[in-house]
Amino acid sequence: MFEKIERVPGDAILGLIEAYNQDPNPQKVDLGVGVYRDVNGHTPIMQAVKQAEAHLLETEATKSYIGSHGDPRYGRVVADLVLGTGSAVIAANRVSVTQAPGGTGALRLAADFIKSNLPGKSLWLSDPTWPNHLGIFEAAGIAMHRYPYVSADNQLDFDGMLATLKTIPEGDVVLLHACCHNPSGFDLNQDQWHQVLEVVKSRGLLPLVDFAYQGFGDGLEPDAFGVRLMAENLDEVLITSSCSKNFGLYRERTGGLMVIARNAEQMENVRSQMAIVARENYSNPPSHGAAVVTEILESAELASVWRAELTEMCARINGLRTDLVESLKPYGLDQRFAHVAQQRGMFSYTGLTTAQVKRLREEYSIYMVGSGRANVAGFTGENLPYVAKAIAAVVD
CATH class of the missing domain: 3.40.640.10 (Type I PLP-dependent aspartate aminotransferase-like (Major domain))
Structure with missing residues (x-):
């Protein structure tokens, strides 16, 4: 009964994950998947979550x-x-x-x-x-x-x-x-x-x-x-x-x-x-x-810890937006990408074209969605100069 079932293209973003994981380039950068990352490029478990889970482990009475x-x-x-x-x-x-x-x-x-x-x-x-x-x-x-x-x-x-x-x-x-x-x-x-x-x-x-x-x-x-x-x-x-x-x-x-x-x-x-x-x-x-x-x-105590952590995450993302624009200034591109600092959240419509995104992936191992949407949380202090230089190389 399965003989006539056709294969369909996979999800574009999930496909980026696979391509990124298989890329041997040590300078590769993942700006595709929509998860938060810290300064080390890791998606951490929040301390408030860890403490709440520890309490649940001791007190949870049923799995009904x-x-x-x-x-x-x-x-x-x-x-x-x-x-x-x-x-x-x-x-x-x-x-x-x-x-x-x-x-x-x-x-x-x-x-x-x-x-x-x-x-x-x-x-x-x-x-x-x-x-x-x-x-x-x-x-x-x-x-x-x-x-x-x-x-x-x-x-x-x-x-x-x-x-x-x-x-x-x-x-x-x-x-x-x-x-x-x-x-x-x-x-x-x-x-x-x-x-x-x-x-x-x-x-x-x-x-x-x-x-x-x-x-x-x-x-x-x-x-x-x-x-x-x-x-x-x-x-x-x-x-x-x-x-x-x-x-x-x-x-x-x-x-x-x-x-x-x-x-x-x-x-x-x-x-x-x-x-x-x-x-x-x-x-x-x-x-x-x-x-x-x-x-x-x-819990007032845990809620306070959580709010502080979330505020730090939010500030990091907004700071990275400004940092990208600053990193592009030596190439005369800060005004062209000024909108990135004005946007909010993890994602940015960078304004890069599909062809430019393709070059970033093929020539520099920088992965983002074909529309030019980038996950800002994928930037770090270490990879920003590399990303800025690559963007300058592919834009007209």
Whole structure:
């Protein structure tokens, strides 16, 4: 029965990992995969996570299922983290949290919920967006459209974005990146968020806010501005959150889908549907990562350690952006790449062309996605001069 099954191309980013691992060049640089790296190029386990895991090892009493919505304690701490401890939405019991296998799992929950409960509604995505957005919603059978986000001269195209949002049919879903836009690194400022809110309200749109990088842009609270603005001013919002980056729990698959409804009764109606969607996908989410996050956020001491670590990680990434631009100054390229320092998060649309990216990989063993998207966290003090020299050699 398998005779007619065809081989398909692998994931482009995962393919980069394989090519990088097989490259014998001692100066090779990995700027492709979206994980945080420290000054030694290592993806560390945070100290707060280590301490929380040690405590769990001593106190965890069962490995039983935790239910389709996951651990309610995790739901509470994540809602506080995303919406703020003083959130009127939480106080009014208008929000439901369904724990999911990572932010990706939360997006799939949202996709299946939209398909089942909002029939005929389309999804609008930024151009560009995280490639897996397309795969997830296509697999769920949802029609997709694009709104402009990055212009031909590699700048945020907010005017184009807003103009297209004003044409979206009432009731359609618009996916917004809360911060650290993947893959471009271009984020909306507060005034722009307010303008988007007004269009969403006037057009009767349902925002789906992808919040995968809280704390990696300008800090935990500033990064939540757009999410909280939507939550506080709209009757209905979908939010997907992830603990992969800000807790370093990549392989533990820890995320959640947050649904905000008009009132508590409607929230319970939606919550009942979410339980079915989760049950049909994976039945129960994995427990360990969520237990770690809960341990940390329920402990003032551990939360303080975690916040300090996250602040250091955020500062390192933003510092590396500035360092790259400075490293390009001797080649007269600092102005050409000045936008890198203005972007936020792990990723940067560098402005390098596909041909230039290919030369970097083939001639210098510097690996990044063909679109020119680079993981800024892959830079180190040691490899920056090498990378800058290579970029200068391949640009026109």
